[in-house]
Amino acid sequence: xxxLTRENAEEYAKKLMFNxxxxxVDQLVKDFQVMAQQxxxxxxxxxxxxxEPMTFPFENEDVRMREDxxxxxxxxxxxxxxxxxxKDGEVRVPRVVGE
Amino acid sequence: xxxxxxxxxxxxxxxxxxxxxVTSEELVEVSLRRAxxxxxxxxxxxxxxxxxxxxxxTASAEETSSTPPEAGKSVLTGIPYAMKDNVSTTGVLTTGSxxxxxxxxxxxxATCYRKLSEAGAVMVGKTVxxxxxxxxSGLTGYTGPVVNxxxxxxxxxxxxxxxxxxxxxxxxxxAIGTDTGDxxxxxxxxxxxxxxxxxxxxxxxxxxxxxxxxMDTVGVLARSVRDAAIVADTMRGRDELDMTSYDSGExxxxxxxxxxxxxxxxxxxxxxxxxxHSLDIYENYLETIEVARxxxxxxxxxxxxxxxxxxxxxxxxxxxxxxxxSNNSNLTGVIFGVREDGATPDEVMINTRTKGFSExxxxxxxxxxxxxxxxxxxxxxxxxxxxxxxxxxxxxxxFEKYDGWLAPNAxxxxxxxxxxxxxxxxxxxxxxxxxxxxxxGGFPSVTIPSGVVRNNPVGVNITAKAKxxxxxxxxxxxMEKVIGFKALDEKLEExxx
Numbered sequence: 290x291x292x293l294t295r296e297n298a299e300e301y302a303k304k305l306m307f308n309x310x311x312x313x314v315d316q317l318v319k320d321f322q323v324m325a326q327q328x329x330x331x332x333x334x335x336x337x338x339x340x341e342p343m344t345f346p347f348e349n350e351d352v353r354m355r356e357d358x359x360x361x362x363x364x365x366x367x368x369x370x371x372x373x374x375x376k377d378g379e380v381r382v383p384r385v386v387g388e
Numbered sequence: 389x390x391x392x393x394x395x396x397x398x399x400x401x402x403x404x405x406x407x408x409x410v411t412s413e414e415l416v417e418v419s420l421r422r423a424x425x426x427x428x429x430x431x432x433x434x435x436x437x438x439x440x441x442x443x444x445x446t447a448s449a450e451e452t453s454s455t456p457p458e459a460g461k462s463v464l465t466g467i468p469y470a471m472k473d474n475v476s477t478t479g480v481l482t483t484g485s486x487x488x489x490x491x492x493x494x495x496x497x498a499t500c501y502r503k504l505s506e507a508g509a510v511m512v513g514k515t516v517x518x519x520x521x522x523x524x525s526g527l528t529g530y531t532g533p534v535v536n537x538x539x540x541x542x543x544x545x546x547x548x549x550x551x552x553x554x555x556x557x558x559x560x561x562x563a564i565g566t567d568t569g570d571x572x573x574x575x576x577x578x579x580x581x582x583x584x585x586x587x588x589x590x591x592x593x594x595x596x597x598x599x600x601x602x603m604d605t606v607g608v609l610a611r612s613v614r615d616a617a618i619v620a621d622t623m624r625g626r627d628e629l630d631m632t633s634y635d636s637g638e639x640x641x642x643x644x645x646x647x648x649x650x651x652x653x654x655x656x657x658x659x660x661x662x663x664x665h666s667l668d669i670y671e672n673y674l675e676t677i678e679v680a681r682x683x684x685x686x687x688x689x690x691x692x693x694x695x696x697x698x699x700x701x702x703x704x705x706x707x708x709x710x711x712x713x714s715n716n717s718n719l720t721g722v723i724f725g726v727r728e729d730g731a732t733p734d735e736v737m738i739n740t741r742t743k744g745f746s747e748x749x750x751x752x753x754x755x756x757x758x759x760x761x762x763x764x765x766x767x768x769x770x771x772x773x774x775x776x777x778x779x780x781x782x783x784x785x786x787f788e789k790y791d792g793w794l795a796p797n798a799x800x801x802x803x804x805x806x807x808x809x810x811x812x813x814x815x816x817x818x819x820x821x822x823x824x825x826x827x828x829g830g831f832p833s834v835t836i837p838s839g840v841v842r843n844n845p846v847g848v849n850i851t852a853k854a855k856x857x858x859x860x861x862x863x864x865x866x867m868e869k870v871i872g873f874k875a876l877d878e879k880l881e882e883x884x885x
Contacts, residue, residue, distance in 0.1 A: 290767060293758050301757040307741035307750055317751050327702030331771040334695060342773030345602050346588045346598060347854050348832025351626060351634045367495045369725035380723060382733040
């Protein structure tokens with residue numbers, strides 16, 4: 290397992306669309322060492338590769354297809370009610386192309 | 389109206405409402421008055437009082453679905469309760485205790501909230517959680533730390549910190565929480581109340597802010613096991629809007645108190661760890677084992693591979709951080725939430741997310757992102773999912789032979805505020821995330837108070853096989869009766885003097 294470097298941490302933060310401070314990066318790299326210790330346990334279990342990954346606690350036996358009906362209607366007004374900048378029925382964001 | 393004891397039980401409160409001995413308005417008034425009296429404990433993000441209406445934090449009564457119908461419609465009709473602030477409530481501020489959502493007002497109801505409202509339950513406030521339900525300290529919500537009424541120098545635990553404190557302070561008879569790793573049971577144990585995490589899917593997750601979708605569960609904090617069952621009965625059931633939900637049987641009907649011949653197991657390795665770490669809590673745990681025996685149950689020791697138990701912490705963090713990273717990518721500030729300025733759409737998102745998330749949450753997202761990188765997925769994320777299966781298989785094997793697992797609720801009393809907040813820290817015990825095993829397997833898991841150690845409450849936990857909620861609750865209701873925990877009542881009496 291590769292370590293999390295300062296460069297990685299900064300790169301992932303960038304992809305996650307936030308900035309992290311220098312001291313936050315220090316703490317992250319330090320905390321990673323603890324998590325890495327815990328994660329190494331996972332590799333050590335014999336025969337682990339052959340186990341089927343578990344994505345949900347159990348199979349839901351009650352899965353049914355929904356009828357193809359409109360059940361939730363959201364008005365444009367409602368959809369925009371938490372949006373900070375709306376103009377002419379659209380979400381306004383800064384320009385992406387020049388004047 | 390003077391003091392009113394919410395600890396008398398929901399059924400009794402409902403009877404008093406029906407007979408006209410009290411009115412819903414009076415009970416709500418008591419709740420709101422106590423919430424204000426205990427403001428310093430920081431349990432609420434929003435109180436549904438006139439002041440909130442004036443600030444525009446809540447919609448008018450006609451617009452919300454929390455208007456009390458006539459008494460007697462259900463046991464919960466007219467009775468106040470508190471809701472964790474990661475559950476969507478139309479017209480009422482819902483922040484997830486995260487700065488990025490500090491002005492977010494949902495436009496639809498979570499199914500659990502809708503069902504409570506339809507039953508006539510009266511929501512009096514939204515409670516503080518650890519930011520976006522990540523963390524177990526009660527210290528990381530943007531409104532400030534939730535204070536432990538038993539010992540103000542100690543953490544409450546979390547993430548359902550405000551809900552647990554609201555119940556422990558007698559502000560409400562019950563509160564709704566969510567539990568992804570132990571977020572209901574951990575604060576319940578620290579504060580001397582009952583914490584019930586139902587089987588995964590028994591209560592719809594629709595409208596609940598997703599943290600780790602494969603483990604998130606809606607549950608209840610209450611003063612008794614019976615009250616927790618009554619509330620869960622109101623919220624449970626298959627929901628077309630949550631494909632993981634299912635129809636379960638009635639819970640309260642199963643609380644017949646007949647546990648003769650039931651078999652419980654204790655995990656030897658965890659008991660050894662507890663003995664080494666906290667001898668006084670270990671002794672309390674041994675007493676609870678005797679309680680179970682006295683109630684007619686057989687309690688046997690079983691062994692679980694220590695190497696497997698050591699992995700539980702890593703599995704929990706790998707899966708929860710990875711799922712959280714993905715689930716929270718919608719928090720951009722563009723369509724909803726607090727928006728920061730920027731010269732480009734990307735800058736808007738970056739500035740919003742930089743200011744909107746605390747360092748604590750950003751750390752989890754970065755670690756989640758690391759785990760999900762193509763080169764790490766197989767060895768980290770998928771291995772975590774594989775070990776999850778091994779752990780669940782082992783406990784399912786045990787549940788073939790036993791009716792339940794009796795575990796200490798924690799390896800210590802509530803930690804000091806200045807102790808490590810984060811379980812990623814080095815000082816955190818490797819075997820102490822074991823309550824998350826119930827989330828791995830979707831098992832029902834209920835914590836009841838079992839005594840007071842070093843002036844702080846401790847709890848015992850009963851976990852059963854998936855969908856045997858009635859069985860787990862029935863064992864808990866019997867043990868609760870034999871234990872006869874009175875310390876919270878005494879504490880509340882002392883506080884009211």
